[in-house]
Amino acid sequence: MELLPLVCLCLLSCSGDGVRVVVEEDSDAVLPCSPSTKEDITAKLFDWKKDGQEVFMYDSGIHYNNGHGSQDLQFKGRVSHFQDQLMNGNASIKIQNVKMADSGNYICIFPRLQPRQTFNIELVVGVKVVVEEDSDAVLPCLINTKEDITLKLFDWKKDGQKEVFMYDAGNHYNNGHGSPDLQFKGRVSHFQDQLMNGNASIKIQNTKMADSGNYICIFPRLQPRQTFNIELVVGASPEPYITTLNETKDWSLLQCKVRGASQEPKVEWQDSSGNILPAEEPQVSERGGRYYVTINTTVTKTGRYRCVVTQKEINHQSRAETFVFISGASPEPYITTPDATKDWSLLQCEVKGASPEPKVEWQDSSGNILPAEEPQVSERGGRYYVTIKTNVTKTGRYRCVVTQEGISHQTSAETFVFINVNSSSVSEKVCEDCSSAVAFVLGAAVLAVVVAAVPFGLRATNCITVSFNQGAAPDPTTTSNDPTKDIPLLQVRVTGDHQDQNGSSNAP
Incomplete structure (x- = not known):
């Protein structure tokens, strides 16, 4: 559904003192009001009402937006006046974000002026519905009270005269109650299950260009009478x-x-x-x-x-x-490790043949940008070649991120770095009566060694001493993205007196 273009159309009514303002739904509406004398009304009282509802009141500087109460909830926080225009006798108001329910008759009253002055303004909040030919169109109509209209009367007309659809307390054109214009016969229906919510919308099936025009939805028996305006446009272009x-x-x-x-x-x-x-x-x-x-x-x-x-x-x-996707976009960057020690790794990222020029940066696994050397950038034949290095001192994953904002393109590559914080050996003595602790610390590796001794007829009578090396630093000439190179080294030594199957004792 699309809305009418913003129109503030002021037309004199038949009485000569009324104004009609037509605006689109969800836009702002300015309702004009100015006494004939154009005198300064800064210290005066004026009051705006809609069909008996309190819209806005101003009384010598006090108004609904600065503490004056009693404003109807429908308008709360949506209505303002023009403070700088009061000296010119301008009591106009602006209603923000208007809805179809805001349509109706408004009055602007100066009760203390002599003679008392009253101005009448009709606000029409219109909706424009645009559909493709041969599709269905839903024309909205919802009364502002949202009361149950199952037992009410509402009438739809096109261009002010053609009967489109009429509903009267359960009777309507589709169940024998009267007859619509031949143009709409058998093509219009209402939403029966929505009547309890005040919804009098209709659906026109299989629309044609001849269905384009201005429709009105009228509640003639409501007090005050309510009228809604909808423009239907048939002939919209299908999606390209x-x-x-x-x-x-x-x-x-x-x-x-x-x-x-x-x-x-x-x-x-x-x-x-x-x-x-x-x-x-x-x-x-x-x-x-x-x-x-x-x-x-x-x-x-x-x-x-x-x-x-x-x-x-x-x-x-x-x-x-x-x-x-144009192939000039940066390919995935290439990561190498030019140098490394047990304390740090030097990472290098290369981007080759990117167009346009990319922004290249190093990030940690959390996306934080890392300090890096100044990028080395060269350009050949409109393609950019970038190299950037960074030094890392912690084990973790690191990525090189390449961004080309001009073409909304981003790519990245990732590597894993292992930093050997402590390379000293740790010795631990595990005694015979601590077998459960041995299994916990050494796991399957120690268990395999002990089991392997059984076929040789050995029975441990003393202790097992184990040396555990945390792992040497990775080779500085290779990349550090293979943590399997740093496998812990287990050394097992069995000491004490042993007896073979014949009962003789042998030194290990």
């Missing part, structure tokens, strides 16, 4: 269709097609920022009152592109979007 006709590593040829628009559209290509792209001359044809448009453009950067279709006559716009 995008294809890629041709591409190389440097560019892509995109095509956009619009098929069967019943109002001639304007079609153009845009980038992700909304900038209009150069394109070939559109190819336009017309068959049976419907328009077919084709337009091509060539893009040379990775990014999102959209084809936008605009029909100004009906204030309608539709679009389709596609993503294009």
Whole structure:
């Protein structure tokens, strides 16, 4: 559903002292009010009401927005006056974010002026519904009280005269109650299950261009009488269709097609920022009152592109979007470890052949940017080659991130670094009566050694001494992304007197 363009249309009513303001839903509405004398009303009282509801009151500087109470909840926090215009006799108000329920008759009263002055303003909050031909259209109508209208009367008309749909306490055009205009016979229905919520909306099936026009939804027996205005526009362009006709590593040829628009559209290509792209001359044809448009453009950067279709006559716009990857975008960076010790590793990241020029940085596993040397950047044939180094002193995962903001592209590579904080050996003596602790500390490695001694007829009578080396520093000439190179070294020595199967004792 689309809304009416903002209109502040002031028309004199038949009585000569009324004003009609027509605005779109969700916009702001200014309701004018000014006494004939144009005198300063800063120290005066004026009061705005709608169908008996309190909208806004001003009394010598005190008003609903600074402590004066009694404002109706429907308008609370949405209505303001023009303080700087009071000296000119301007008591106009602005209602923000208007809804259809705000439609109605407003009065602006100066009760203390002599003679008393009253101004009448009708606010019409209109809705514009735009649909494609042969689709269904829902025309909204919801009374502001949201009361149950199951036993009420509401009537829909088109262009002020054609009968579209009438509902009267359960009787309607689809169950034998009267007959609509032939144009709408058998095509209009209401929402029975929504009547209890005050919803008198209707659906027109299989719309045609002839259905376009101004519709009104009337509650003639309500006090005050309520009328809602809806404009229906049939003939919106369907969503465009995008294809890629041709591409190389440097560019892509995109095509956009619009098929069967019943109002001639304007079609153009845009980038992700909304900038209009150069394109070939559109190819336009017309068959049976419907328009077919084709337009091509060539893009040379990775990014999102959209084809936008605009029909100004009906204030309608539709679009389709596609993503294009140009091989000039940076490939995945390449990480090496030029040097390393037991305390640190020097990491190097290389980016080759990127276009446009990328931003390259090192990050830790949490995404924090790491201090690094100044990047070395070179350019050959419009392609950029970047090298950047960083020194790390902690075990963990590190990544090189390449960002090309101009084409909304980002890529990265990751490596694992093991830093040997303490390379000293740790000796631990495990006694025969501490077998459970041995199993916990040494695990499967120690158990395998003990079990291996059994076939040789040995029985440990004393202790087992184990040396555990935390692991040497990785080879500085290789990358440090393979933690399996730093396998703990277990040394097992069995000491004490042993007896073979014949009972003789042997020194180990």
